[in-house]
Amino acid sequence: MPKVEFLFDFGSPNAYLSHLVVPTIEKRFALRVDYVPILLGGVFKLTNNRSPAETNAGIKNKPQYLRLETERFLRKHMIKTFKWNPFFPVNTLTVMRGAIAAQQIGIFERYVDAIFHHMWAEPKKLDDPDVLRTAMTASGLPVNGLLELLQTPAIKEALMAQTQRAVDRGTFGVPTFFVEGAIFFGKDGLRDVEEEIDRVREKGIGSDGA
Amino acid sequence: MPKVEFLFDFGSPNAYLSHLVVPTIEKRFALRVDYVPILLGGVFKLTNNRSPAETNAGIKNKPQYLRLETERFLRKHMIKTFKWNPFFPVNTLTVMRGAIAAQQIGIFERYVDAIFHHMWAEPKKLDDPDVLRTAMTASGLPVNGLLELLQTPAIKEALMAQTQRAVDRGTFGVPTFFVEGAIFFGKDGLRDVEEEIDRVREKGIGSDGA
Numbered sequence: 001m002p003k004v005e006f007l008f009d010f011g012s013p014n015a016y017l018s019h020l021v022v023p024t025i026e027k028r029f030a031l032r033v034d035y036v037p038i039l040l041g042g043v044f045k046l047t048n049n050r051s052p053a054e055t056n057a058g059i060k061n062k063p064q065y066l067r068l069e070t071e072r073f074l075r076k077h078m079i080k081t082f083k084w085n086p087f088f089p090v091n092t093l094t095v096m097r098g099a100i101a102a103q104q105i106g107i108f109e110r111y112v113d114a115i116f117h118h119m120w121a122e123p124k125k126l127d128d129p130d131v132l133r134t135a136m137t138a139s140g141l142p143v144n145g146l147l148e149l150l151q152t153p154a155i156k157e158a159l160m161a162q163t164q165r166a167v168d169r170g171t172f173g174v175p176t177f178f179v180e181g182a183i184f185f186g187k188d189g190l191r192d193v194e195e196e197i198d199r200v201r202e203k204g205i206g207s208d209g210a
Numbered sequence: 211m212p213k214v215e216f217l218f219d220f221g222s223p224n225a226y227l228s229h230l231v232v233p234t235i236e237k238r239f240a241l242r243v244d245y246v247p248i249l250l251g252g253v254f255k256l257t258n259n260r261s262p263a264e265t266n267a268g269i270k271n272k273p274q275y276l277r278l279e280t281e282r283f284l285r286k287h288m289i290k291t292f293k294w295n296p297f298f299p300v301n302t303l304t305v306m307r308g309a310i311a312a313q314q315i316g317i318f319e320r321y322v323d324a325i326f327h328h329m330w331a332e333p334k335k336l337d338d339p340d341v342l343r344t345a346m347t348a349s350g351l352p353v354n355g356l357l358e359l360l361q362t363p364a365i366k367e368a369l370m371a372q373t374q375r376a377v378d379r380g381t382f383g384v385p386t387f388f389v390e391g392a393i394f395f396g397k398d399g400l401r402d403v404e405e406e407i408d409r410v411r412e413k414g415i416g417s418d419g420a
Contacts, residue, residue: 047270055265060257061382065395072402172271185275188398192282 001031002200004193007166007176009040010099011092013070013084014187016120018175019112021077021190029197035112037099040092040174042163047172053089073187085123095119095126097150100158105145114139211241212410214403217376217386219250220309221302223280223294224397226330228385229322231287231400239407245322247309250302250384252373257382263299283397295333305329305336307360310368315355324349 006022008015022033044050056062074082095115102111118124118135126132136143149155166176170183177184179196216232218225232243254260266272284292305325312321328334328345336342346353359365376386380393387394389406 047272049269049272059259059382061377061380062257062259065380065382065393068393167271170271170275172269172275183275183278191401 001029002180002197003034003178004031004197005034005036005178007036007038007171007174007178009038009043009092009174010095010115010119010126011040011088011090012174013082013088013120015175016116017070017073017077017079017082018177018187018190019116020079020081021187024077025190025194025197028194029201031197035108036162036166037096037103037159038163038166038171038174039096039159042160043167043171043173046164046167049172051089069188081117081121083121083123085119087123087125087127090119090125091127093127094129094132094150097155097159098146100155100162101146101149102141104149104155105142107141110139111141111146114141211239212390212407213244213388214241214407215244215246215388217246217248217381217384217388219248219253219302219384220305220325220329220336221250221298221300222384223292223298223330225385226326227280227283227287227289227292228387228397228400229326230289230291231397234287235400235404235407238404239411241407245318246372246376247306247313247369248373248376248381248384249306249369252370253377253381253383256374256377259382261299279398291327291331293331293333295329297333297335297337300329300335301337303337304339304342304360307365307369308356310365310372311356311359312351314359314365315352317351320349321351321356324351 004025006018008019010016025031026033040051052066056066070082073079098115099108099111102108114136115126117139119126124131124135126135133143133147136146169178173185175185175187175189177189177193179193180200182196184190184192184196214235216228218229220226235241236243250261262276266276283289308325309318309321312318324346325336327349329336334341334345336345343353343357346356379388383395385395385397385399387399387403389403390410392406394400394402394406
């Protein structure tokens with residue numbers, strides 16, 4: 001089975017929507033997708049890229065089209081649990097560090113589900129420390145342990161290193177997927193990811209020769 | 211059969227690549243795709259949008275990813291006749307007016323094939339009048355007739371009206387497709403176009419309720 005990676009930041013609605021579809025892919029191919037937390041703000045600084053919300057502001061028709069694409073994606077995957085976060089853009093530095101901390105103490109999956117939920121299903125201002133604390137408590141996460149651990153230099157450095165490595169591999173935004181060495185961008189890249197897994201399984205090599 | 215439209219400008223490489231795939235869709239569904247010439251520069255002015263070449267300049271990794279996507283598209287559709295135009299961006303005002311003129315004198319298909327060929331298969335500086343004249347002659351097009359007709363006010367106005375109408379319907383770039391009222395953008399939108407034709411044939415109504 002090829003190695004499949006999903007690079008994400010909780011602040012991206014398209015990363016959340018991809019997260020909801022990943023289980024279907026895992027089931028279909030009987031594999032596990034590796035979640036890789038990265039800091040989107042860091043990616044933007046390192047690549048000189050900006051968010052679609054910024055670059056599409058003031059352009060006629062394009063934002064409407066992107067909304068339409070999202071509606072089509074929701075319909076196609078029968079997603080009922082998506083609500084635009086009224087506090088967007090939410091600063092995700094703390095929650096992304098938290099993801100690394102959660103990995104270290106073995107509660108990564110629960111943490112990822114919970115934070116995505118509080119960002120895009122029942123959206124909250126998660127860059128407000130009190131709001132974050134309440135949300136974590138509601139989801140049964142070990143709040144004090146996490147908040148203490150995520151402030152340690154090792155965690156901070158790990159997130160930055162992972163972000164730098166993602167950029168070194170060709171990342172310029174999220175969601176980004178890797179199937180072995182082949183990179184795919186965006187929630188619509190999920191279709192290509194499935195095709196690529198099929199190809200790699202059949203031929204034992206990535207389509208880009210990776 | 212649903213009405214399927216393909217809005218294009220010869221200056222867009224992704225419009226050319228879509229043009230090469232349209233026959234497969236026409237064959238698969240036994241329908242004709244209506245080609246609608248519009249002026250991309252006009253769309254950009256009307257929507258405040260800019261070309262990817264401009265907006266992605268200076269961004270790390272993203273232009274490389276877009277090139278990779280093009281390579282994957284060429285591989286997937288086994289396209290051998292694509293060469294980046296070294297004179298890009300080529301001003302397409304004359305050749306787009308020519309498309310309207312070609313429609314009026316009943317040589318639209320031949321004209322479209324020829325101009326796309328001279329832009330992206332054996333690329334030339336088609337905004338140079340001498341180069342354009344030579345290319346048209348080589349393709350057996352009625353050069354004098356076309357060049358005279360395309361300068362008439364009726365043709366100029368028809369192109370602008372078609373461009374304005376495209377923007378009124380939600381267009382912000384090319385290639386853009388409509389399946390009945392549903393809009394799809396980009397060469398990768400072709401997959402959605404096929405799914406949408408399937409849906410409309412089965413249910414008799416567009417997925418967006420169009």
